[in-house]
Amino acid sequence: MAIAARILLLGGGNMGAAMLAGWLDKGVDPANVVVVDPRIGETLRPLVEERGVRHAEQVPAESFDVVVLAVKPQMMGEALAPLGTTLGPETFVISVAAGTTIATIEAGIGECAVVRAMPNTPALIGRGITGAFANARVDEAGRALADALLAASGPVEWVDREELIDAVTGVSGSGPAYVFHLAECLADAGVAAGLPADLAMRLARHTVAGAGELMIRSPEPPEKLRRNVTSPNGTTQAALDVLMAEDGLAPLMQRAVLAARDRAAALAKE
Ligand SMILES: NC(=O)C1=CN([C@@H]2O[C@H](COP(=O)(O)OP(=O)(O)OC[C@H]3O[C@@H](n4cnc5c(N)ncnc54)[C@H](OP(=O)(O)O)[C@@H]3O)[C@@H](O)[C@H]2O)C=CC1
Numbered sequence: 001m002a003i004a005a006r007i008l009l010l011g012g013g014n015m016g017a018a019m020l021a022g023w024l025d026k027g028v029d030p031a032n033v034v035v036v037d038p039r040i041g042e043t044l045r046p047l048v049e050e051r052g053v054r055h056a057e058q059v060p061a062e063s064f065d066v067v068v069l070a071v072k073p074q075m076m077g078e079a080l081a082p083l084g085t086t087l088g089p090e091t092f093v094i095s096v097a098a099g100t101t102i103a104t105i106e107a108g109i110g111e112c113a114v115v116r117a118m119p120n121t122p123a124l125i126g127r128g129i130t131g132a133f134a135n136a137r138v139d140e141a142g143r144a145l146a147d148a149l150l151a152a153s154g155p156v157e158w159v160d161r162e163e164l165i166d167a168v169t170g171v172s173g174s175g176p177a178y179v180f181h182l183a184e185c186l187a188d189a190g191v192a193a194g195l196p197a198d199l200a201m202r203l204a205r206h207t208v209a210g211a212g213e214l215m216i217r218s219p220e221p222p223e224k225l226r227r228n229v230t231s232p233n234g235t236t237q238a239a240l241d242v243l244m245a246e247d248g249l250a251p252l253m254q255r256a257v258l259a260a261r262d263r264a265a266a267l268a269k270e
């Protein structure tokens with residue numbers, strides 16, 4: 001779907017700029033986007049200076065078809081305050097803020113059509129994934145527009161209960177950080193095993209990236225791909241005996257994901 005909507009993006013930081021890059025790559029006209037942010041950060045700069053997206057420090061007095069909220073949850077009240085005069089009856093809102101509920105958004109700007117979404121930063125290279133929930137005011141056209149905007153950075157998974165967005169946050173919203181940390185741990189372990197640090201980091205980065213790419217391209221589930229690496233009684237089995245022990249990675253990952261999910265729910269109350 002070609003996206004012709006006029007878009008107001010509040011917050012051009014890590015996530016806002018990543019999504020914006022995806023829209024431009026999908027053919028959104030930069031003249032149709034205004035990004036409001038008190039500063040122009042590293043990721044946003046080329047989108048403004050080289051690709052012609054409009055930047056403003058304050059919400060301009062114009063009308064927009066969709067407002068995308070990509071500010072920190074703690075800044076949401078302040079970001080919503082100037083929107084009152086900007087929203088027309090046809091405007092709808094997409095929020096990507098972790099934890100911020102639709103009720104909070106409606107408390108700030110009145111009842112409206114809201115899609116609450118949770119993308120992730122691989123959106124920057126068109127390799128993100130987004131979970132999304134639409135409230136009852138979002139009509140078919142709004143949902144199609146939200147789907148097109150969110151799909152610019154990867155697949156969109158719609159959920160039918162708002163609270164599931166907190167669980168999505170725990171898995172895929174925060175998930176890239178777990179994978180980057182895995183690469184850091186793998187590199188550190190390589191150093192402990194005797195490798196020079198820079199070589200260990202190259203091995204770790206390429207292993208994580210290559211395994212990720214294989215997982216996407218292969219029709220096989222991760223479990224089968226894991227088995228393909230694991231020779232009977234070989235080296236991988238020795239490592240997996242550690243990782244798959246009762247107190248190994250599975251319970252640790254579960255605690256981590258639940259901590260992120262619960263933090264999202266707690267953010268809603270701050
Ligand atoms: N980073 C991620 O991986 C993901 C983040 N999210 C969500 O995206 C949102 C943004 O996160 P992230 O991009 O990481 O944060 P950043 O801090 O990188 O970006 C937020 C930007 O919004 C600006 N800002 C602050 N107040 C306002 C305002 N009133 N109006 C407009 N812009 C404002 C900030 O400026 P300044 O720094 O000067 O305050 C900053 O540039 C959060 O709600 C987060 O939960 C969702 C999925 C993944």
Ligand SMILES: O=C(O)[C@@H]1CCC=N1
Nearest residue numbers: 097098169173174175
């Ligand atoms: O850490 C955070 O709160 C945000 C939401 C998901 C990823 N980053």
